[in-house]
Amino acid sequence: MMRATDGATKDEELRDRAIKRLKKKRDFHAHLLVYTLVNTFLVVIWAVTGAHFFWPVFPMVGWGIGVVMNAWDVHRPEEPDEDQIRREMELMRRTSG
Numbered sequence: 001m002m003r004a005t006d007g008a009t010k011d012e013e014l015r016d017r018a019i020k021r022l023k024k025k026r027d028f029h030a031h032l033l034v035y036t037l038v039n040t041f042l043v044v045i046w047a048v049t050g051a052h053f054f055w056p057v058f059p060m061v062g063w064g065i066g067v068v069m070n071a072w073d074v075h076r077p078e079e080p081d082e083d084q085i086r087r088e089m090e091l092m093r094r095t096s097g
Helices: 004-048 057-075 082-096
Strands: none
Touching: 004 057
8 A cells, every 4th residue: 555655755756856857958958058159159260260271170079079978868768668677687697697
């Protein structure tokens, strides 16, 4: 039998997870905004100084990898599904001998 406190605890846990997820999304959007503004500024510097070799590509690609990893962290499923858990358990059984 489930007590009222069990439901409240699950709601609190779900609320905490929702807050954490919302913070991650907010932080990602801030990261994306800063990435866009800084790289736009670098392209403007490149254009004003003669527009020869497109050197802003280096920070764009390097930092872009970080932005992609941040997006993956924000948008990937937080909890593994039962299929993933079962496969991991099977792998652990086989490798532990």
